[in-house]
Amino acid sequence: MKTATPQMARAINDRLALDLLLEHGTLTAPQLRALTGLSRPTVSDLIERLRVNGLIAVVGESGEDRRGPNARVYGIVADRAHVAGVDVRRDTVDVTVADITGRTVGSATRPLKTARPLDTARPPKTARPLDTARPPKTARPLDTARPPKTARPLDTAGPLDAAGPAGAGRPPGAGRSVEPGRSGEPGDDLVTIIAGTVAEAAGHRSLHAVVVGAPGMVNPHSGELATDNGVPGWRPNLLQSLRHRIDAPVTLENEVNLAAVAEHRIGSARGRRDFVLLWLDDGVGAAVTLDGRLRRGASGGAGEVGTLGLRGGSFCDLVSTEFIEGLDRDSLAARIAEGAFASVAVLDPGLVVLGGETGRSGGDALAALVGERLAALSPVPTQVRPSTVEGNAILHGALLTALSIAHRDVFGEVPA
Template sequence: MPASPSTARAINDRLALRLLQQEGPLTAGQLKQLTGLSRPTVADLVERLTVAGLISVVGESGEQRRGPNARLYGIVADRAQLAALDVRTEGVTVVVADLLGAELTRASVPIADDAGTGPAVEQAVALVERAAKEAGAERLHTVGIGAPGLIDPATGELRDSSGLPEWHRLLVAALQERLPARVIVENETNLAALAEQRDGAARDRDTFVLLWLGHGTGAAVVLDGRLRRGASGGTGEIGFLPVPGTATLPSATDCEGGFHSLAGGAAIAELAAAHGLAATESPGEPRAAALVRTAVTAVSSASSASSASTADASGTADASDTASSADTDRFRYDRADRFLSALADRLAVGAASVVAVLDPGCVVLGGEVGQAGGEALAARVGERLARMSPLPAEVRAGTLGGGAVLRGALLTARESAQDDLFTPRPR
């Protein structure tokens, strides 16, 4: 059955808006070429979208031709403002952006363990309100939230989870009550995977698994371009995965003894201490990430210094000082190398488990630890995984680190807002 004229117009309008969102400002001629629509049809949709306040003239094409330059049309970015939140156990970070995702302002607030549920919720909500006011956003259209814990697939709500602060769950309801905005909540690891697929390490993959490595552990599963959440929203709770090398087994309420006990932030810190490794943390950087970053730097620096010292020793009289320096570098290298190898052994256990079940072809080491380890850690995990699993799987280092959660929340809010605003209203 052919589409009615109104349905055809709606389809054409959404197609044009998506192209403008993806490609940036375009001329009517470029829209005609990209959509395959006729010139009169493109002229009509440009007029409709302009009258609706969704697009406007943002410049000229600058094409060298006789006559006036063609007008460039772009989406009206300030048609709606969005907010994205990264909710952690220790605090909240918020970004306010326009409809195209351009950041307008960013703010954070730490929330102490003993703050109390009510005060913690009020701190977080007040942070969002202040950030929106600072950005000049009188009315937020959509708020995307990334939080640890399970999302109920039936209701889309954050479920009550043991081990997580109560204020996490109550924050969603408080934002819905205080803000005239659509509020969307999603598991933080799932959002990180969406961000890595859109802007990071998995841009060329429609099937992959992201292992989240930060204070805690988690996994996100993307199969055939779709994020998979599972029957109860618990896909990727890899911290509870029973693994060898732990003293006990996890329970339904405690992941102690699971993969978390091998790869969580505290476990990585203990492993580093056992290898005599220390690190200086950067502001906001998890200790585990700082330790991994220090180890990677030590291995890289020692390798370079070893080559340099060999060359210097052959051309200097004071060879004893050079040898002493080389011995110190070698000692640091050995400790860092053994630590990274031991960590790669642990991470390969979790990676092999998901590869054996899902055969994703690609595993991304995400979060702050994955980013800190970079290609050096990813290569070690990949080597071990290749020996453990008959299924080929490339191991990549995440490129967005902890910022992937906020980026994923913003992408989700933008997608939702555009779906709403780009849907033509009946006249």
């Protein structure tokens, strides 16, 4: 067993204190001692270290109702770093910017007006049980969430491998301002629109990390999209172009994977080490989390369940919002359970979360029916829950991932 050196012990203690401040907002020295179990001299030393490094500051006093000197109240210096989460859909680009504590400080949305058929990356439709198609839903606004509780001192990347795919390293000059772009007018280059939306949301603030969520399979080695995703204007090597336009590290991630990050940190899978998020919307997919880490697969294709061939057609054609309007709940539950069974039989995750518009709107009633149908198909016990992430789960996940990157870089990564 490796013995912690004094330097390692200080790094662990400092990160523990910072994570507790992220969780609680503000704390006094006595409160830090009570929460960490550290001695008075040790807490005094770490507070002084964090103040000198510009990570925390005195934000007030407490104890006015008792005798003796008031206790200083400490908080994290919120503007030490800012991050951006980006959700690129087939009709809009949504951006939220937050400070290092997770507080939202800016947001922007721009439309993608260039027409392109919906979901051209899907396989040909082999079955269309209901001719009741409706247009895709536009993104809902982000419901600001408080920062995740990350008091554990050794999990600096967050529970779902928040550093993202390969190729997300910090380029020279990162942390400076974002180059503005034009508005989302027809014919604008997609890179220009994304960079412009990020710049609008950031305002005068420099960014430490930017995480972009988009449909499609992301190659975990190159970090680029491996297949066409149907987003107007998307082209090969778009990530590299974004990195030249946005003066901050930019990470690209599959949008369902990011929704799973949000579900794990602030939603129905909180506290679970293993689960599968089944995304049921105008597109259909899944995200796999095992032993607390997001699993992308050798080529980034883990969770691509939309192409599963089921009775009556592909899973995507049977449960996407385009084809289920008017379908009774029992029939819908049967279809969802049949698709979920493949993941349950192979992975035994113990929990399936129903996300996307269908999963959220179906609520507990649909989840219960899917659970009953799934139990009849598989002997493996599996809970089924609806998503409980408020607002745009993809944007939440992008922001949480970017925050984990900033926490690791600014607060320090605890030695293994």
